[in-house]
Amino acid sequence: MSRPVLAGRVAPLGTTVFSEFSALALQHGAVNLGQGFPDFDGPEAVKEAARTAITEGVNQYAPGIGLRALRVAIAEHSARFYGQQVDPDTMVTVTSGATEAILCVLLGLVDPGDEVVLFEPFYDSYDANIGFVGARPRYVPLRPPDATHATWWFDRDEVRAAFGPRTRLLILNSPHNPTGKVFTREELEFLGGLCAEHDARVLSDEVYEHIVFGPARHVRAATLPVFADRTVTVSSGGKTFSLTGWKVGWFIAPPALNDAVRRAHQFVTFATATPLQVAMAAALRLPDAYFQELSTAYHARRERLLAGLTRAGLEAHSPEGSYFILADISGQGHGDDVAFCRHLVTHVGVAAIPPSVFYGPEHRHLGRGFARFAFCKTDAVLDEAVRRLEEGLAPPR
Numbered sequence: 001m002s003r004p005v006l007a008g009r010v011a012p013l014g015t016t017v018f019s020e021f022s023a024l025a026l027q028h029g030a031v032n033l034g035q036g037f038p039d040f041d042g043p044e045a046v047k048e049a050a051r052t053a054i055t056e057g058v059n060q061y062a063p064g065i066g067l068r069a070l071r072v073a074i075a076e077h078s079a080r081f082y083g084q085q086v087d088p089d090t091m092v093t094v095t096s097g098a099t100e101a102i103l104c105v106l107l108g109l110v111d112p113g114d115e116v117v118l119f120e121p122f123y124d125s126y127d128a129n130i131g132f133v134g135a136r137p138r139y140v141p142l143r144p145p146d147a148t149h150a151t152w153w154f155d156r157d158e159v160r161a162a163f164g165p166r167t168r169l170l171i172l173n174s175p176h177n178p179t180g181k182v183f184t185r186e187e188l189e190f191l192g193g194l195c196a197e198h199d200a201r202v203l204s205d206e207v208y209e210h211i212v213f214g215p216a217r218h219v220r221a222a223t224l225p226v227f228a229d230r231t232v233t234v235s236s237g238g239k240t241f242s243l244t245g246w247k248v249g250w251f252i253a254p255p256a257l258n259d260a261v262r263r264a265h266q267f268v269t270f271a272t273a274t275p276l277q278v279a280m281a282a283a284l285r286l287p288d289a290y291f292q293e294l295s296t297a298y299h300a301r302r303e304r305l306l307a308g309l310t311r312a313g314l315e316a317h318s319p320e321g322s323y324f325i326l327a328d329i330s331g332q333g334h335g336d337d338v339a340f341c342r343h344l345v346t347h348v349g350v351a352a353i354p355p356s357v358f359y360g361p362e363h364r365h366l367g368r369g370f371a372r373f374a375f376c377k378t379d380a381v382l383d384e385a386v387r388r389l390e391e392g393l394a395p396p397r
């Protein structure tokens with residue numbers, strides 16, 4: 001008998017839904033509103049800073065914890081936008097994207113058999129990484145807006161029931177992918193209270209921190225007293241600067257937590273691309289106008305796609321943040337979200353993502369009535385997608 005090729009920790013994982021639908025999009029010449037990367041470029045000054053760094057020979061390993069210049073820029077950004085004072089030497093670490101930071105938080109703070117509470121639908125790497133460290137996910141579904149809730153919401157009793165003596169970590173993501181929910185201060189305080197009661201730590205994934213639409217406001221969880229000592233804030237420059245391919249991210253945490261996560265980081269990637277760190281420091285120091293224009297431009301794209309989806313017969317709740325819209329497809333008559341998205345990419349020529357894959361098995365059915373559309377695309381691409389949807393979708397039943 002030969003040994004199995006796959007290790008147990010990867011055996012349950014298939015190819016990510018993004019690879020599958022991107023391949024289908026290519027094969028069928030579909031407009032890709034599936035994967036969440038902008039089809040426009042980042043700021044010229046930031047790209048120029050990277051080119052200069054490469055030309056000037058900043059091309060060898062950076063310190064494992066990140067270039068000091070970038071760590072200082074991250075600390076200044078936290079102070080500028082959130083009034084959060086962080087020590088760049090003991091509280092900030094640079095990683096290869098938020099994705100690496102998420103894995104390192106799990107490796108550094110969670111033991112096998114511990115429980116991790118997370119909301120569904122979730123960003124898919126959370127679930128895989130919980131599996132990698134041998135921990136147990138405790139899922140809490142976010143519920144769609146209804147007559148009494150203007151935005152996606154959670155049932156406080158369900159969250160309470162998910163916490164227990166084995167809870168080691170809560171994963172928060174606000175602004176939230178894929179619902180676009182921005183957690184309010186009050187919701188965060190409730191969640192922080194539960195973490196304090198159970199002595200749980202918090203991973204706060206804030207990669208969409210600058211893509212928020214008023215009146216919603218992004219609250220950095222770590223600035224609330226209940227979170228301050230227990231939270232690792234994770235972010236990156238990918239979404240904020242439309243440079244997702246650079247994979248420069250970071251985590252910010254009190255020194256003891258930072259040290260725990262750094263221990264993992266030093267043996268995961270050790271260091272992140274040096275010239276891109278130089279450029280990311282320049283990006284984080286862009287004037288306030290850059291950040292305002294980013295959310296203004298995304299607001300216009302959100303409105304454009306929402307109006308188009310409505311014309312095509314797809315109802316959608318307006319997201320408060322992030323660059324995703326979850327559209328209601330339950331009246332489309334294709335069974336579930338996976339079948340609908342397959343039909344969409346092959347027959348209508350538009351790629352979207354079926355969100356049921358962002359749920360655990362117990363609540364998967366809750367995602368089946370939705371499709372996720374990304375609006376981080378140029379107007380021409382959004383318009384073409386809408387044209388195809390209007391032409392190709394049957395009028396709702």
Ligand SMILES: Cc1ncc(COP(=O)(O)O)c(C=O)c1O
Nearest residue numbers: 097098099123177207236238249
């Ligand atoms: C919620 C969330 N967290 C993390 C990431 C990954 O960020 P990065 O590209 O910096 O690794 C993404 C990317 O889509 C995301 O949506």
